[in-house]
Amino acid sequence: MKVLLVDDERKFATMLAKRLLLRGIDIDYVYTGAEAIIKAETQRYDVAILDVKMPGIGGIELERKLKELDPCLKTIFLTGHGSKTDFEAGSAEAACYLAKPIQIDELLTILREVAG
């Protein structure tokens, strides 16, 4: 399972990626939407973990662009908002969402479910 993590909170992205790596997940992480698109153009991913609010290209728009490149890509959204409402209003097609701070075991479970 190949995973792409995109979050503008650089240290958070780094930490989460390191933890997933320790658990055997093959993960790439970038800090902006633009970098993510470049990565996706050169590499196929099974699942993308996207922060919803990011400068430049936001999570919702990034999902649309990534799916244009790979329609089979599954996405998990991360949001700093405690409420589900904003997120649901943003994208009804999202595979799943997780509110920060996330539980690593929960993320792993969802990753496995999404990747099938």
Added chain:
Amino acid sequence: MIDRIRRVFGPIWPDFNPQDNKHLDPYLTFTDYRTIWVVGISVLVATALMPLLVVTIIHYQLLQKSVDSELILRAERLASNARRAATFFLEERLGALRFTVSEIAYDQLTDPDHLAEILRNLKLGFGGLTDLSVIAHTGTQAAYAGPFNLEGRDYSNQSWFIECQKHYFYVSEIFRGYRDVPHIIIAVKSLRPDGSFFILRATLDTDRLIQTLSSYETGAHAELFLINRSGIVQTPSRHHGEIFEKMSLSVPVYSRRTQVAMAEDEQKQPIIAGYAYISTQIADTPFILMLIKHKAGMMQTWQQLRSNINWFVGFAILIILVVVTLTCSYMVNMLYRADKSKAETMALMEQSNQLATIGQLAAGVAHEINNPLALINETAGYVKDLFVLKEKFHQDDELIGYIDDILDAVERCGTITRQLLGFARKFEVKIQKVNLKDIISDVLVFHNKEAAYRNIQVHVDVPEDMPPVESDRGKLQQILVNLVNNAFQALDNGCILDIKASPAGADKVRICISDNGCGMPEDNLPKIFEPFFTTKEGNKGTGLGLAITYGLVKKLHGDITVISKVDEGTTFTITLPTRVIKEISENEGSTG
């Protein structure tokens, strides 16, 4: 006791400014209801009383003129009648003497018995004669008929004898003479066939003349009397001098006709004065008939009528005053209650807006805190992973670095929490020194993320030497939050928000918040500070933000203006005093 007095006088002296409503003052449309009440009552009273007073005054003047005219007419008629009577009295007796000297020869007249017979007949025919005497041309009395023995007396040097020689007829003033009894002498000169002359003289009793004049006196306020041409009183007068004394009034100028005019007596009391110079067809007389009417006495009936009218007008004025005061008090009180109700709604709306702002901030803060918390969570989790999954990091610098990251993240949370608490302090109303640069930074910290996401450039220009403002920090912060929120909603991605502060004169500062967003049509500008006015589509705007902002600016004794053009942008300019002199009451701050 005070409450009872207020209840009693409430309808006519309403309390428009109770102490427990002071916190509503900034929201009231009209601030000085007492002035409105006073002006309203004054205008209504003036409008209601003016016609009444004007009509009353005109009525008085017309009535006065009419009464004066009527009094003068009556006095003129009375004086004319009395003049005719006095003239006739003298003329009749002069005519009788003239007839006597024409018809009866001198020799017969000097016969005492015949003269006595003539006197008796004259008394029977005319009355008022006391005696009759014949004076020869030498001035010696030739015959006498009457009660006194005056035969042989010489009158040659007496003025009446000389006058009668000259003018053939003579009427004397009233005088006492040898007998010390008031009387009048009338005399007629007659020529004898031998060329000499004689004079027939009669003494007239003044009582008859006085009775004649008295019969014309009407009422206690009018008097008729005679004076001579020197102003000496000839017949009794009640108020204007004793008989044979100088009259208290001046002698009127000669006129052939009867004259009547308004005048004043020696006590400056108004009188109606009439006079007539008495002159018979046979001879002139020294008498002037005087008619004096005391106006005050004559006007008693009219004064009573005027007093009744005054009472009626006074009562009408009292009724008008009470009705106008009650009506005006009721109307202004209703206006005040409506305004107060609106003010209470505005205060509640401001409270709601504050709560909404808190909610908005709380959501923003939660988001801001969640990110560092997520980092703490991941970093701590990673440290735990390292300890659990690997055992070689006991003295590892990398591990120390990660722990520092945790501490940094905690610090970030602490910063945000402090800012949140600082923002919450806005609800404690107190005047304090506020640094505009700091407060603008505090407000913008919650918009930094959105500005970054939407690529909105925020320029803040506050001079370094900008003096601190003494104001209510919380309310100033809320004003800026509302205006910055408003700007962010108007801005498209990639636009610019400018916030500038500058001194405006010695005791004011100006804060301009400009955006180059969608702007507003000119027609909307006068209405944007009205409650519930919004141009935002759907349910995005409540229409309260700018209305509350306006109220807050006014509360800080400032002013707010707006300039906007469609597709060019909007600039809000707030002018605030550097020092809020008036203390804001504690009640205003209790809404949070």
